[in-house]
Amino acid sequence: RCEAVRMLLTDQGQEWQEDVVTVDLWQKGELKKSCLFGQLPKFRDGDLTLYQSNAFLRHLARTYGLYGKDQREAALLDMVNDGVEDLRLKYAQLIYQNYISFADYNLVELVRNHLVLAPGCLASCPLLAAYVERVSARPRLRTYLESAAHRDRPINGNGKQ
Known part of the structure; x- marks a missing residue:
């Protein structure tokens, strides 16, 4: 301030x-x-x-x-x-606060892909990591992210999951 x-x-x-x-x-x-x-x-x-x-x-x-x-x-x-x-x-x-917009989903999806491909990529970005965790923890979204429908979907068709 x-x-x-x-x-x-x-x-x-x-x-x-x-x-x-x-x-x-x-x-x-x-x-x-x-x-x-x-x-x-x-x-x-x-x-x-x-x-x-x-x-x-x-x-x-x-x-x-x-x-x-x-x-x-x-x-x-x-x-x-x-x-x-x-x-x-x-x-x-x-x-x-519990704000959500389409941009949140887009950013979280991108960052979560990076986490699959480079698991430590947020080590130096604690605020971004907390944001991704917070959005990913929304109850219905968390259920989807933990589901086989999401987990088994390849990233960019390259076989990485």
Whole structure:
């Protein structure tokens, strides 16, 4: 959620210090208790501490003159940014929820063929491997993929199964 902040600061010629929080540290719970809303990211600018990445962006936009020339432009920029957030929500639903489209079937079929021909091909791609597993685990699809009708079908007619 902070990449846009990093981009803005870099483009404006600013330096910043970033404290990366490890999963282990976060899971201990003490840091989470100290954070407003119990979540990260957290942004400090002098004695000002903010939570919520869009609050960071708006603060920095005002600081560096990137919030329009007047309140009207600022309102329009808020509207556009809210549209970006709507798009981000759609993206999150696509990635993290039980979303399925024809493109998913096409990609999973291709990757599963690669796994037959080169079983270790996803070793360096854990997110892709998890995606293929997640889609392949859909109950009706899993039943089909485990069936003889699927298992015994050759790949590209070359005898590989």
